[in-house]
Amino acid sequence: MVGGAGGVSASVTPAVPAAAALVHDADWAGTSLGGRAGWDPAVAATVELVLGSPMPMAYSHGETFLLIYNDAYADLIGSLHPAALGRPAAEVFGELWRAPGLGGVIEEVYRTGRPYLEAETQLTVVRGAGGRPEQAFFTRGHSVVRDTRGAIAGVLTVAAETTQVTRRLQSLGELTAQLAGALTVDDVARVVLGYATTSFDVDHCVFAVDDGGAFRYVRRIRGEMLDEADERLPPVWKRAPNDPRAPLVAAATSGRPSFVSDGEPLRAVATDRHEQRVRALASLPLRTPSLTGALTIGYRHAHRWLPAERALLNAAAQLVGQAAERARRFEAQHGTAQLLQRSMLPEHLPELDTFRIAARYDVGVDGNAAGGDFYDAFHLSDGRLAMVLGDVAGHDVRAAAVMGQVRAALRAMALTDPAPPSVLAGLDRLVGSLGAESRNEEIFVTVVYGVLDPADGTITMASAGHPPPVLRRAGVAGGAPTAELVKVPPGAPLGLGGRWQTGQVRLEPGDTILMFSDGVVERRGRALNDGLDALVTVAASAASGDPRNLCALATTAVPGATDDDVAVLAVEHALAMSRSATMLVPAEPTGPSRVRQWMSTRLREWHLPEPVIGAAILCTSELTTNALLHAGTPAQVHIDLNAERLLVSVADTGTRGTVIRAHTDTMSSRGRGLGLIEELSDSWGTDPSVRGSTVWFEMLVPGRSAPTAADSPAD
Incomplete structure (x- = not known):
């Protein structure tokens, strides 16, 4: 493959012979080396050393740096082999020859006779014929080769690949x-x-x-x-x-x-x-x-x-x-x-026929300290519903302790006289007293408190320095939903001796009100109004007014991380009474199959479309498997159906540490649950609780008629 005067041919055959065979079979008479019989013994010995070495080695001969190399070096230059054999290095490598660390180094060693050890360099190599270029690391040594007369004949290069190290x-x-x-x-x-x-x-x-x-x-x-x-x-x-x-x-x-x-x-x-x-x-x-x-x-x-x-x-x-x-x-x-934080929050929220309630609490970024955010909702003696969301400044046990005292006191006062001005006035005296006792005037507490009358959906509320709630209005006559901040008369934070006025808002069927702490909307370097606008926009664009869905959306409405705690409480005036059912699933390998059978029976009794039934059963089965597998404790599956959507939640009470081996080997494969929910549901989320966590998803059921009076609201 070597011509008399043209050097190495550029043609490449499907199976390229080894470099040693090419060198031995080539006609070198037309090159600066001359015929093999006339090679200087020192040069010939160097060539044999190169060809027999398992390390990448190349010999560059004379002032044109005619290339002779072995198979290991051929792997490094990839598609340049075998055409590079017997050709001047500058022609072979082109512009790359002048790149730092290649031609200039070899020329310097040839001119001065001084060896040179390169520090590790990164090169692009193509391994094997048709291989892809990849970045590799090498340490290279260059030294002169002298002929038998002592004159410099060329440069020997040894490359040690250090890519893996x-x-x-x-x-x-x-x-x-x-x-x-x-x-x-x-x-x-x-x-x-x-x-x-x-x-x-x-x-x-x-x-x-x-x-x-x-x-x-x-x-x-x-x-x-x-x-x-x-x-x-x-x-x-x-x-x-x-x-x-x-x-x-x-x-x-x-x-x-x-x-x-x-x-x-x-x-x-x-x-x-x-x-x-x-x-x-x-x-x-x-x-x-x-x-x-x-x-x-x-x-x-x-x-x-x-x-x-x-x-x-x-x-x-x-x-x-x-x-x-x-x-x-x-x-x-x-x-x-x-545990300290959530033990002070209600583990279960009230249940009403045509009002649905959900809440969510997320710790700050460090997650390492108790905070002062809190929420609560409870029945009053006259059948109305009290609901509150507050924030005690601070991220320590003291803030959590003040929060616990404020929440407990609010319940006691509301059960005696639920009027918002009376409750806030009592809390104001409490916070002032706590500050005086601790000789600390910096106790800062904000609260928004309201009383819901289920008879007509009217909420009477007052705010003590707290951000106003968001009201999501259902679309009228098929129109798009809207959202706005509730116009609550502003009042001073607790402990400052303020006076509070009330405002009213009415929840029509399909409407939802969302209370939230400032951690939802505040971000460093951004105006508060930007966060409020983002929250309103997210609420208006939500797929439904379901309170659990809105709570999940609210916590991610404003981009960027927050080091503050986040608390949200949402109440929806349902379009109609919902139907619900709950199943406690034992931590056994048969648990997921039991859930599938139970859900199939329930959802068909409720006359849901088959595609919705199939998707809901598949997602619930996977979530139940994951809950049993990772928590090692029984799981609770709850399904709730109203006029527009099916809501499914799977709650566990485990620590997600110990797993029973029999369960691991027997249950279905893990890891598909979240992917299935993202693909098949309209919205989904995870809610932490006092013990364990809950994963839920929501599927809209378009065109479904509302439950009739003959339907039982719960099973």
């Missing part, structure tokens, strides 16, 4: 950044499993932490497909007995890492065929003052754990252990704060 070091930096944002042990688990599978291309990875007298762990294996919904769900934890034969237990309890290059490291404790196939395993301890755990990664083939790789894994394990300890401390503080 460099990328792993880069990924270690990325791991550090990701772990810094991991608030919970679940977050740490997700980050660690992703890091191990991406950076080390492992077949098996386990992250374990101590759990009482044993360990709980999360595993990732090669071939396990995880979609976006999977990643958003809590990882599935399993319990591992404290068996010293298990490498992860041995590493966790001893604090010493172990590396098996080839064998059956999991044979004594393997739970399935995936673990039986592991041949190489690294077990790294995670030890901190308050946490004991381990990280193991393995391969299904023999693997040499080189010193650099061991050092990298040990460094990663140190980072993971520290992050897991921080996460565990955060979870303890966060759980205590949330």
Whole structure:
């Protein structure tokens, strides 16, 4: 393939011979090297060294830097091979020859005779014929080759690829950044499993932490497909007995890492065929003052754990252990704060025939302290409904304590004299007294309080320095819904000795009123009116006036993060009485199938369209599976049907930590629930509660007639 005077031909055959064969078979008489028989012995020896080396090597001969290289170097230049053999380097590489770190370096070494070791550089390489360009890292050394007379004949280049090491070091930096944002042990688990599978291309990875007298762990294996919904769900934890034969237990309890290059490291404790196939395993301890755990990664083939790789894994394990300890401390503080906060809020809201109520409370960004936001709704002795939303300034236990006192006092006063001015006047005296007792005049409390008369939908309300509620009006005669801020007479915050006036608004059937705390609409660097306008716009564009839906939309109405707590309370005047049913699902593998049968019967009794029934059953089954799987406790499924929509909620009461193994193996696959809801429902959301959490979705039922008087409002 080499012409007499034209150098190496540019034609490429489907199967390119090895570089050594091309060099040996070529006719070099027409090049600056001359015929092979006349090559200087030192040059000939250098060429044979290059061709026989497994490292990428190239010899650049003479002032034109005629190229001779081996197969490893051919892989780096990709499609330039084999045409590059025997041609001047400047012609081969074109403009790239003048790029920093290539031609200029080789020319400098040739001219001065001084060797040069390049620091790691990033190059674009094409591996193999037809391969894709990719970024790779190399460290290259250049030295002159002298002929037998001592004159410089050319330059020898040796390239050592450091792509894998460099990328792993880069990924270690990325791991550090990701772990810094991991608030919970679940977050740490997700980050660690992703890091191990991406950076080390492992077949098996386990992250374990101590759990009482044993360990709980999360595993990732090669071939396990995880979609976006999977990643958003809590990882599935399993319990591992404290068996010293298990490498992860041995590493966790001893604090010493172990590396098996080839064998059956999991044979004594393997739970399935995936673990039986592991041949190489690294077990790294995670030890901190308050946490004991381990990280193991393995391969299904023999693997040499080189010193650099061991050092990298040990460094990663140190980072993971520290992050897991921080996460565990955060979870303890966060759980205590949330329990304190939510224990002061009503666990259940009142139920009325034609009025539906929903509320939501979200902690601030840090989620680490109790706050002063609160809401409440309760029946009065005359059948009316009292509803309130307030905010005590601060994000600490003191704010939560004041909030609890204000809420309790408000209930007591409202049950005696529910008139808004009377209630706010009593609360004003209470807050003033609390400030005087603590010698702190900075207790700042705002409240919006109203009394709803279910007979005609009239709400009489007053505000003590609180943002006005949003009123969503249903569209008239098929028109689009509208929303506006309720015109409530402004009043001074509590504790300042103010006087309050009342305003009235009437909820027509289909209307919804939304009370909210300032954390919903306030953002740093933005005007308050911008937040209020955004909330009004979202309320008007909501698919329905369902209070649960509006509460969820309100918490995300204003872009940007807030470090304040968020509380919302919504009340809807329903178009007609709704029908509802509730099922308590046991934490057993048969639970989802029971829910499917129960829902099928109920929804067909209610004469819903088959497409709605099928979609609702599918989504509810998946959510029930996820609730049972991740909480390990019974779940409560509630369905509510009114004239325009079907609302389904699935609530659990678990800690999302311990999972019974039988359930994990028997239940349907996890991870589809959220994706199905997004695709099949009109709106959905998650609501935290005093214990556990609730996931709900809403499906509109267009064209459905309202329930008649013969229909039972509840089943």
